[in-house]
Amino acid sequence: MSDMYETNLDKNQANFTPLSPLSFLKRSAEVYPDRKSIVHGDRVYTWRETYERSIQLASALNKHGIKKGDTVSVLCFNTPEIYEAHFGVPMIGAVLNTINIRLDIDTISYILEHGESKALITDNELSPVVKKALEKLDKKILVIDVDDKLANHANGSGENLGQFNYENFIQEGDKNFEWDLPIDEWQSLALNYTSGTTGLPKGVVYHHRGSYLMALGSVTAFSMPMHPTYMWVVPMFHCNGWGNPYTLTALAGTSICLRYVSAKNLFDAIADHKVSHFGGAPIVLNFIAQATDEEKRDYSHKVNVVTAGAPPPAATLEAVQKMGFDVTHVYGLTETYGHISLCAWQDEWNELSVEEQSKLRSMQGVKFPMMDGLSVMNPETMQEVKNDGEEIGEIMIRGNCVMKGYLKNKEETEKAMSGGWFHSGDLAVMHPNGYIQIKDRSKDIIISGGENVSSVEIENTLYKHPSVLFAAVVAKPDEKWGETPCAFIELKDSNDKVSEKDIISFCKETLAGFKCPKKVVFTELPKTSTGKILKYELRESAKELA
Amino acid sequence: MSDMYETNLDKNQANFTPLSPLSFLKRSAEVYPDRKSIVHGDRVYTWRETYERSIQLASALNKHGIKKGDTVSVLCFNTPEIYEAHFGVPMIGAVLNTINIRLDIDTISYILEHGESKALITDNELSPVVKKALEKLDKKILVIDVDDKLANHANGSGENLGQFNYENFIQEGDKNFEWDLPIDEWQSLALNYTSGTTGLPKGVVYHHRGSYLMALGSVTAFSMPMHPTYMWVVPMFHCNGWGNPYTLTALAGTSICLRYVSAKNLFDAIADHKVSHFGGAPIVLNFIAQATDEEKRDYSHKVNVVTAGAPPPAATLEAVQKMGFDVTHVYGLTETYGHISLCAWQDEWNELSVEEQSKLRSMQGVKFPMMDGLSVMNPETMQEVKNDGEEIGEIMIRGNCVMKGYLKNKEETEKAMSGGWFHSGDLAVMHPNGYIQIKDRSKDIIISGGENVSSVEIENTLYKHPSVLFAAVVAKPDEKWGETPCAFIELKDSNDKVSEKDIISFCKETLAGFKCPKKVVFTELPKTSTGKILKYELRESAKELA
Numbered sequence A, B: 001m002s003d004m005y006e007t008n009l010d011k012n013q014a015n016f017t018p019l020s021p022l023s024f025l026k027r028s029a030e031v032y033p034d035r036k037s038i039v040h041g042d043r044v045y046t047w048r049e050t051y052e053r054s055i056q057l058a059s060a061l062n063k064h065g066i067k068k069g070d071t072v073s074v075l076c077f078n079t080p081e082i083y084e085a086h087f088g089v090p091m092i093g094a095v096l097n098t099i100n101i102r103l104d105i106d107t108i109s110y111i112l113e114h115g116e117s118k119a120l121i122t123d124n125e126l127s128p129v130v131k132k133a134l135e136k137l138d139k140k141i142l143v144i145d146v147d148d149k150l151a152n153h154a155n156g157s158g159e160n161l162g163q164f165n166y167e168n169f170i171q172e173g174d175k176n177f178e179w180d181l182p183i184d185e186w187q188s189l190a191l192n193y194t195s196g197t198t199g200l201p202k203g204v205v206y207h208h209r210g211s212y213l214m215a216l217g218s219v220t221a222f223s224m225p226m227h228p229t230y231m232w233v234v235p236m237f238h239c240n241g242w243g244n245p246y247t248l249t250a251l252a253g254t255s256i257c258l259r260y261v262s263a264k265n266l267f268d269a270i271a272d273h274k275v276s277h278f279g280g281a282p283i284v285l286n287f288i289a290q291a292t293d294e295e296k297r298d299y300s301h302k303v304n305v306v307t308a309g310a311p312p313p314a315a316t317l318e319a320v321q322k323m324g325f326d327v328t329h330v331y332g333l334t335e336t337y338g339h340i341s342l343c344a345w346q347d348e349w350n351e352l353s354v355e356e357q358s359k360l361r362s363m364q365g366v367k368f369p370m371m372d373g374l375s376v377m378n379p380e381t382m383q384e385v386k387n388d389g390e391e392i393g394e395i396m397i398r399g400n401c402v403m404k405g406y407l408k409n410k411e412e413t414e415k416a417m418s419g420g421w422f423h424s425g426d427l428a429v430m431h432p433n434g435y436i437q438i439k440d441r442s443k444d445i446i447i448s449g450g451e452n453v454s455s456v457e458i459e460n461t462l463y464k465h466p467s468v469l470f471a472a473v474v475a476k477p478d479e480k481w482g483e484t485p486c487a488f489i490e491l492k493d494s495n496d497k498v499s500e501k502d503i504i505s506f507c508k509e510t511l512a513g514f515k516c517p518k519k520v521v522f523t524e525l526p527k528t529s530t531g532k533i534l535k536y537e538l539r540e541s542a543k544e545l546a
Helices: A020-031 A045-061 A080-089 A103-112 A126-135 A166-170 A208-223 A242-251 A263-273 A281-291 A314-322 A347-351 A352-362 A412-414 A455-462 A501-509 A535-545 B022-031 B047-065 B080-091 B107-114 B124-135 B166-171 B208-221 B244-250 B263-273 B282-289 B314-322 B347-351 B356-361 B408-418 B455-462 B502-510 B535-545
Strands: A036-040 A043-046 A071-075 A095-097 A115-122 A142-146 A188-194 A202-207 A229-232 A255-257 A275-281 A303-308 A324-331 A338-340 A371-378 A393-399 A422-430 A435-443 A445-448 A453-454 A466-476 A482-491 A517-523 B036-040 B043-046 B071-075 B095-098 B117-123 B143-145 B188-194 B202-207 B230-231 B256-257 B277-280 B303-310 B326-333 B340-343 B372-378 B393-399 B421-428 B436-441 B445-448 B450-455 B468-478 B482-491 B519-523
Touching: A020 A080, A020 A242, A036 A045, A036 A080, A043 A142, A043 A166, A045 A080, A071 A080, A071 A103, A071 B208, A071 B372, A080 A095, A080 A166, A080 A242, A095 A455, A095 B314, A103 A115, A103 A126, A126 A142, A126 A229, A126 A314, A142 A166, A142 A229, A188 A208, A208 A242, A208 A338, A208 A371, A208 A412, A229 A263, A263 A281, A275 A281, A275 B124, A275 B468, A281 A303, A281 A314, A281 A324, A303 A338, A314 A324, A347 A352, A347 B450, A412 A422, A412 B117, A445 A466, A453 A455, A455 A501, A466 A535, A466 B347, A482 B071, A482 B230, A482 B421, A501 A517, A517 A535, A517 B445, A535 B282, B022 B047, B022 B080, B022 B208, B022 B244, B036 B047, B036 B080, B043 B047, B047 B166, B071 B080, B071 B107, B080 B095, B080 B117, B080 B244, B107 B117, B107 B124, B117 B124, B124 B143, B143 B166, B188 B208, B188 B347, B202 B208, B208 B244, B208 B340, B230 B263, B244 B256, B256 B263, B263 B282, B282 B303, B282 B314, B282 B326, B303 B340, B303 B450, B314 B326, B314 B356, B340 B372, B347 B356, B372 B421, B408 B421, B450 B455, B455 B468, B455 B482, B455 B502, B468 B535, B482 B535, B519 B535
Parallel strands: A036 A255, A071 A095, A071 A115, A095 A188, A115 A142, A229 A255, A229 A275, A275 A303, A303 A324, A445 A482, A482 A517, B036 B256, B071 B095, B071 B117, B095 B188, B117 B143, B230 B256, B230 B277, B277 B303, B303 B326, B445 B482, B482 B519
Antiparallel strands: A036 A043, A188 A202, A324 A338, A371 A393, A393 A422, A422 A435, A445 A453, A466 A482, B036 B043, B188 B202, B326 B340, B372 B393, B393 B421, B421 B436, B445 B450, B468 B482
């Protein structure tokens, strides 16, 4: 560039501000102080209150020694506390680590250890598991209990494990605590663990810049207007609820919390609160399509639904469209802050049959506006596949909503981003119109009820069983859950009387319930001449079993 | 921050892309290749075509030696060429300098000289003025003529001044020319000259980051859905049409070009193209409110209007609201990429009378989501005024949509951004709800028909008249134009027979028509004991004359 445009035209305080989604909360509290921010049962907050409670959380954490670069973990249902943590934790430069509440003791304690958590905010409905996870830690950490009166303690939960109750804790915080945006927009904002190719979860690190752009890019591509009413079905522990705590704050929308997802709860929220938007795994569409007349409620408005994961069956899509739900299919990974592609609707599709529309609607589609690249490539050559809907390659992603990397895992980080693209591990084709469509996942991930399950993790468990010689776990298509884990086992002694039930019970001892195989098949496993198990054949068998 | 979140989590090609509005064009061409991008009379382009033509422009400029950091000027009506230049010029790292087509010979040649333009794309309806402006330049530059068949050559214009006709020029360009995003998002994108406190216009420099965020922030605050139909009333030479070439491209919207703005043209476009959005100076609302039955057309959809500048009168607002126009009032300056505050609507205002609503609607309001700060301060102490709607201070602005600075003017740049805020020069109050409202402009700017006119520039001209002793120019409220320049003149000899007509003719010799006083008053000017002219008193007199 010529000197003319370089001289004396530098960044200064007036013309440069680091991008951070925290800025949205300040603005919404200033511009819409009395608008409803969050509704949870009879708890109703305004933006002024959500801002104040977030600042108080930041201040209280600060008083208890949490500082910039520290990790604060959260194990919560979709309640106001986890929403507030999305702001209160990074307000002091700390990093928010939301954890899947369905994980088992070992995985939770692994995450707390690996992420070096300094504090944990935990719902006391989870106390039986969390108590044991905390006991496994070498060091005692600050624990803050969320005691939600809507919790179900039928399983004997409800024990407070920490030094503080959340409400008392934030009361310690100062409403006038001075917080600031990060100096560097690349600063870490969140740490989200994902099941990858290995059994051990990897810590995916997000930055402020990425979450800011995720929010504005979502608003744009989804045509989201100001002040939507959003129903919380997607857990906020999944990719930070796909970034929606930030998106909704930018729009000063109203969050309707759903602690438990059921057809009745969904319809009640839609009818009572005039829900305009929500996101969820395809299984949620099944709830809706198959709801009984007692569960259904009358409403007359359109509901915009974003669904991620395995594409919902055409029949389900058709049924919910008729009920006033407008479904957009998206794709993304924990490593990409959630959705980075969507099946953008084309006007000319309006002319097609519902069946053809459903087929189109199930494609993973095109990149979001905040992304730089979405392609399908041969991972060896990094050449794009032909856009013929036939040639299979790996989905490659680049742009500002790709993670900083995996925490303390240089090798996997470099591998995942080699050649200047993030390697998704998902196999897909590209259609002539540039839309991508997933054909298979190379990463051995099973998506059950919206949860990622690593087949390798289950296999590792199975191999610990004394009777198992070889084990391979693949996805079995399932009407309710989308997919469930299906285990194929070759026994050391083919006369061994070990049963399906024995194997499942064995898994339940150490794995979270949703990770346990729902089906076990005893058989000689198909293998290559070099002994590699042919998972492709097993997937075909699992499909036939479905 | 702790080391843990710093190690091996750096930027790389996969997870970092410089923000640039050019990325929106690539995406819209890929995702919506066959959707209408621009309509100008019977010229209709698709996104594929707009992308190709922009690339061809970039390639042709490149072939003719234009390179990164060079300035390319544009003097065009709202036609496809200026839209394409918003992409084609920065695609090669050059800087787009759109010039107000109503400027006079001297100012145009000053801008071309000061901005060191290497090329000029100019509509041949402007040939009489542009020819003389080019003759004044020391060096010959590349000139490309736009020969629009919708042009009006009644004034004898239409002479082609350059080496190329635009269409032939871009045909030289290669559709497969490889362009790239800037490596640094701080790279200069545009150069827009503004009339400031002095007669000489200042060159305001924008960067790619700012224009990218302007687009997504506008989408968010205006609740703009995908695929709006936008009518081009705001000239694209005004703050890059407030950033809308970029906003519309992010949304894959359709631009309806209006070469000439009249009530008939407005209604025809609204009815024929189902215009959903447009922006314009308040004078455009007057056109609409006062349209005759012959000019009006039937349509049944809502039209969203953004209006900037002096707030429209309540009666006008009421009239256009009744006609299906939903008006949002915004505020901004050339130095802030256009609008950075808007009068965000509050639900409880729905209960108020139309008169009270109009009063609220005329406030300058609150910051956009992409901005960091909007405040009213005492410029000496940099302390915020009380939010009592009474205490007057200067509007201060900070955030990513504040200019890089003034080109080759370190002193003014530092002055404008002293204390970490951009000093708008506009005087305002802050209401208890945090909304700001302009009370006066300290910069001596008159906004006539949406054009900024510097009173100092007119005064400088008046002082050249042999009979003038003192001259002061202020805004006179005007029903049609919003404001017009009103000159108060103290003659050297009070018996001098110089007339109002003489003075106006004298101004017309060197000033653009819209800058010439519409009213001249001969009087002894009110002054302080130290001889400073009391402009405040003259403004009161001008109001009484209106």
